[in-house]
Every structure is written in C-alpha cells, then in structure tokens.
Amino acid sequence: MTKAAAVGQSGAESGAAGGDRGVHLLREMLRIRRFEECCVELYSRAEIRGFLHLGIGEEACAVGVMEALSPDDAVVSTYREHGHALARGLSMRAIMAELEGKVEGCSRGRGGSMHLFDAATRFYGGNAIVAGGLPLAVGVALADHLQGRSRVTACFFGDGAVAEGEFHESMNLSELWHLPVLFCCENNLYAMGTALKYTESETDLSLKAASYRIPARVVDGMDVLAVEAAAREATQAIRGGGGPQFLELRTYRFRAHSMYDPDRYRDKAEIEGWKERDPIPALVAQLTASGALGEGGLDRLEAEIAVEVDDAVAFAEAGTYEPLDDLERFVTSEAVPQEQTP
Amino acid sequence: MTAITYREAMRQAIREALVRDDRVFVMGEDVGHYGGCYAVTLGLLEEFGPERIRDTPLSESAFVGAGIGAALGGMRPIVEIMTVNFSLLALDQIMNNAATLLYMSGGQFNVPLVIRMATGAGRQVAAQHSHSLEGWFAHIPGLRILAPATVEDARGMLWPALCDPDPVLIFEHAMLYNVEGDLADEATLVDIDKAAIRRGGKDVTIIAYGGTLRTALGAAEQLATEGVEAEVIDLRCLRPLDTPTIVASVARTHRAVVVDEGWRSGSLSAEVAARITEEVFYDLDAPVARVCSVEVPMPYAKHLEDEAIPQVADVVAAVRGLGA
Numbered sequence A: 001m002t003k004a005a006a007v008g009q010s011g012a013e014s015g016a017a018g019g020d021r022g023v024h025l026l027r028e029m030l031r032i033r034r035f036e037e038c039c040v041e042l043y044s045r046a047e048i049r050g051f052l053h054l055g056i057g058e059e060a061c062a063v064g065v066m067e068a069l070s071p072d073d074a075v076v077s078t079y080r081e082h083g084h085a086l087a088r089g090l091s092m093r094a095i096m097a098e099l100e101g102k103v104e105g106c107s108r109g110r111g112g113s114m115h116l117f118d119a120a121t122r123f124y125g126g127n128a129i130v131a132g133g134l135p136l137a138v139g140v141a142l143a144d145h146l147q148g149r150s151r152v153t154a155c156f157f158g159d160g161a162v163a164e165g166e167f168h169e170s171m172n173l174s175e176l177w178h179l180p181v182l183f184c185c186e187n188n189l190y191a192m193g194t195a196l197k198y199t200e201s202e203t204d205l206s207l208k209a210a211s212y213r214i215p216a217r218v219v220d221g222m223d224v225l226a227v228e229a230a231a232r233e234a235t236q237a238i239r240g241g242g243g244p245q246f247l248e249l250r251t252y253r254f255r256a257h258s259m260y261d262p263d264r265y266r267d268k269a270e271i272e273g274w275k276e277r278d279p280i281p282a283l284v285a286q287l288t289a290s291g292a293l294g295e296g297g298l299d300r301l302e303a304e305i306a307v308e309v310d311d312a313v314a315f316a317e318a319g320t321y322e323p324l325d326d327l328e329r330f331v332t333s334e335a336v337p338q339e340q341t342p
Numbered sequence B: 001m002t003a004i005t006y007r008e009a010m011r012q013a014i015r016e017a018l019v020r021d022d023r024v025f026v027m028g029e030d031v032g033h034y035g036g037c038y039a040v041t042l043g044l045l046e047e048f049g050p051e052r053i054r055d056t057p058l059s060e061s062a063f064v065g066a067g068i069g070a071a072l073g074g075m076r077p078i079v080e081i082m083t084v085n086f087s088l089l090a091l092d093q094i095m096n097n098a099a100t101l102l103y104m105s106g107g108q109f110n111v112p113l114v115i116r117m118a119t120g121a122g123r124q125v126a127a128q129h130s131h132s133l134e135g136w137f138a139h140i141p142g143l144r145i146l147a148p149a150t151v152e153d154a155r156g157m158l159w160p161a162l163c164d165p166d167p168v169l170i171f172e173h174a175m176l177y178n179v180e181g182d183l184a185d186e187a188t189l190v191d192i193d194k195a196a197i198r199r200g201g202k203d204v205t206i207i208a209y210g211g212t213l214r215t216a217l218g219a220a221e222q223l224a225t226e227g228v229e230a231e232v233i234d235l236r237c238l239r240p241l242d243t244p245t246i247v248a249s250v251a252r253t254h255r256a257v258v259v260d261e262g263w264r265s266g267s268l269s270a271e272v273a274a275r276i277t278e279e280v281f282y283d284l285d286a287p288v289a290r291v292c293s294v295e296v297p298m299p300y301a302k303h304l305e306d307e308a309i310p311q312v313a314d315v316v317a318a319v320r321g322l323g324a
C-alpha cells in the first residue's frame, strides 16, 4: 500500500470461507467463546479471582490476526487476552490453570487472567498497563530487525490506549525505524465506561496511525474473514520490508469491562444491536450456506470444544499451588548465561 | 453517629468541597459516566455536570499536568488516578512540575493541587495493580502525602488538603473502600500534620498507616489477650512525618515495630526506623523491628499474595521477637 493511500477501508476481500479453513476459524472462535463462558461460571464460584476481562464478541479479531502469523512471530497483548492466547496456541489447560492460580498455569499462577505469558509461542504477555505493551512490541521488532530475522510482532491494544503518550511515541518510533510491527487496535468503542466520543478529538483512530505515515486500514472486526484477509495483507507487506502496519478492528464487547463493572454507561439497545453482528453465528450461517458446515457439523464442533473446556477445568482443579518457598524465585534471574559472565 | 463506608465518606468529602468552593473540580479516568473505578465519584456527574466532573482520556501525564496548570491558574483541582501503578505514567509531572515549581520559581508559583489514588494489595490483581508506592512519593520534597486509614480521615482530610497551598497526594488503600465505620454527624476536620494514637499501650509501639493500620490493631488485640499492651500509631501523614508523636511513644514503650505494605529496602519503614534510632536510641530496649511486604512484584495466587503482604501473625511475631 502506498503512503498516499494509507487510510481506507480494507481493500482485502473478505471472500467466501473456504471449507476447512472456514471451519477452523469457527472452531477457534468457539473455543474462545466457550472458554470464557466457563470463566464466568468459575468466577461466580470464586475459583477465579482478581480482575477478569472477557473478549466475548471480539473473538474474530484474535482469531483473524493469529491466522496470519507464523510460529516465529511474536505477540504482545493486553489484560483482555484469553482469546489472543488461545488463538496463538497456548494450551487451554495452561491458561485455565493460570486463572485458578495454579503452578501448572502458563505464568505459574503469578499472573492470573491479566498476565498470560508463554515463551514457546512468543507470547510476551498480557500487559495490564494500558498502552504499556506498545513500546515493548517496538523493541521486540527492533531485535528481529537488528538480527536480520524476518518476523512480525503483532501488538494488540484497545481504543483507550490511543490516548496514551506511549501509543504516539511507539507509532513514531516504529515508522521512523521501519520496524516489523503489526499494530492491532481493537476498537470496541469504550475504554472501561467512557465512550470514545468523550475521550478523542478525532475518533477515526486509523488517521492517527496514518499521521505517522503508517499504512492504516479500518477492518470490520466482527468478520473473521475480513480480519484474516487484512492481517495477511499487512503481514505480507511487513515481511516484504515495508515497516509497520496498523489495523483498526472495529468490534464490540458484549459483556461488561470486567466482573466488577455494573455496565451503567451503555444502552441495552446498543448492546443488542451489536449482538446481531456476533461473528460466530455470522460465520456459521456462511459456512452452512456454502456447505462447508454440513448436517450436525456445528454440534460436533461444540461437543469437541466442550470436552476440551471440561478437560482444562479438570486439569486446573487437579493442579497444585506454587510452594511458598518459591515466592521469591524469579525476582532476578537464577542463572547467568556463560557468555555473559566476566 | 452514622455508619458509612470509607468510599461514601470520601464521596461526601468531595461533594462538600464541590459545593463549598467553585474553584474545585474533579478530573480523571472514568470519574463521570462510569462513576469512578471504585465508585467514589458515583452520582457526582449527574449532580455537578461535566464541566466539574471531567472524564479524561487515558492520558495520566496530560491530565495530571493539566491539574497542575489549572492549580497554577487559580483552580482547586481534585485529580483522581485509578491506581498507584498508573501514577507512574504521570510521575514526571508530579516530580518535575508539581513538586518543584514553587522552589524553582523562587517562591512565585505554588501548586494547590490534590491528587487521589488507590494503593495496595489484597484483591488478587497482581503485579501491575497492587503495589504500595506511597513511600516513593514520600521521598519527594514539596509534596504532602496523606494516607487516610479510617472513615473519619477519609471524610476529614480532603478539605484541609485542598486548603494546603501546595500539592497533596492522598493514598486510599483499595481494601478500605468497603470498610464501614461510624462518623460523627458533625463533620470534623482532620489535622493533617499529626499522627494519631489509635490505641494506647505501654509495652511496645506499633507504627502503621493506611491499609496496615487494621493489621496493627488486629495484632494489638491479639497481644492484649497475652498480656502485652501495644500502642498503635497511625502515621496518617507520610510526609512530613510527625516525628514527635512517634518518638514520644517509643520513649514510653521502649520498643517499636513498623508495619509497612511497601517493600523493605529504601522504604518509608526504613525512614521511620531511622528517625527512632536518631532520636530515642537510648530509650530502646530492643532494635526497631519492621514488618514489610516481601520484595517481589505482587503475585496473583491468593496464597502467594497473602504470604507477600504483612499479616496480623507477622506483626505479633515481630513484637514477640522484641521480648515485649
């Protein structure tokens, strides 16, 4: 994409869902949805505590972007990251165990819902400081750039992050140094209880990225195929040495900001309106129409996922707590690599 | 007397300030439409309107800086930062502007600003939402640091803070918002220069503040059943420290334990301990003891978090360790 055409609706064709690929995308979205619904139950039984932010309604963003990444790529995420982690390939078991504070969790039970980490999939965490992940993503991409690796760092953040200085500093730096970052702004219209219109003088967020000369496009974040197509185009451009890219994924969270949020600031009608655009039934309809999802296909998917979720819960519940003696481990590194010792 | 929560007491104080002084306004993230992340400002937008209850973008540095500017310009802003960890995004404005302008300008520009924020652990919200960094701020000359630990202090500290010609930071321990206490129907103002003796005793002085006051009082109660009479001091003002109240108590009891949810190294507890040894060393029957948080970023799992922060049993053990 040329700089002159930097902003616009995604030129990527959402296209028809090819059989297996479409079903795969559906499965991934359903895994996230059912996992998070289960989290709500566990939270009400006090098995999960602390802050719990759900991405129900936003699954297409996570799944569509992850499809465009390869195993070598990196992901930097926020506190609303269960979907990102699952779609990136962290095991549901390890995530659930983390949410239950068990040592078998992906962060040993130290992080909880907001701080999922996984070195194996280059998942650099749930960051709970709004916009705190952006500079980090720039640095991860800088390391790849300096070491001549053709990798992409995908960085997720919300519309609220756009107001932070760290957003603007990261936009500028990444473009200035031409770094391989895919910025994925999940614009769900609210930062906690404050609507975008109360916090941004310019509510077209893609324009902000474009003002730093980063190719930016607006994508329907409720359409997983559109997200995937846009993410593929963007990652291709990045791998081709094109520097950073910016996707504004227009989406909506169906549930409150967190389990503490009484959700007093949104119209019920607005929420219901967005639910009509739920990415999951939309894809089911498409796949059914195309014949990719045959008779009983959805039920089979649901049944498989139910087994996976139950298994994850059983794994978490059978898990153990990190011994208190280990409380002070990892404040600093336990081993200094040989080549670094003087 | 009326029983109200710490949260309601704080809200009453803000409301009263808004009614009393046109120059007072509130700004911060989610203070308006959402009603405050801890519901402290709930209902104020409806009552006072969006000019005086201002929702800000997620721009801590900008809105804290704007608070400083508005204070310079003759207003009396109450700026709310959701949680102390996020105040770090505004640390530049607090340290390099709010705390220094008066001095740097040779006494010309004072900054009558109040910044409120939640602090502390206990809710399993892990390493980016749970720290007790008020001790850091108490390091900075030019700031007054308050830590209301009771419903009366939540109700009574704000107005004197607004009357202070210089910047005041108020740290509200997140575990206190739901705590209920009795409040005299006639609101009383708090002397924000003075520590308070919350319980009298002759055998040991336990010094605490904010969220650890309840821990200290719990320990004192338990010790009383064993015949040890602990005096409990609530620091209330972490900067400037009310050293005379502290040392007078320790001179009577001859033993001191400092309880601080901050980390031990380079902490407020270290400062208090140092002042005791500087001023009443020869009155001490034992070294000053400290009960602080374990020096780790706060973990999520409950058993780890509990282990990381000061508990009643830790304070009791520390007192016993002094041979009281």
Ligand SMILES: Cc1ncc(C[n+]2csc(CCOP(=O)(O)OP(=O)(O)O)c2C)c(N)n1
Pocket (backbone or CB within 6 Å): A080, A128, A129, A130, A131, A157, A158, A159, A160, A161, A162, A186, A188, A190, A191, A192, A257, B029, B058, B060, B082, B086, B089
């Ligand atoms: C620096 C900082 N300020 C404030 C917060 C509190 N907070 C957590 S999430 C949030 C809203 C963020 O909204 P957005 O970026 O749109 O993401 P969403 O939650 O909608 O996914 C706020 C204000 C925080 N975590 N970090």
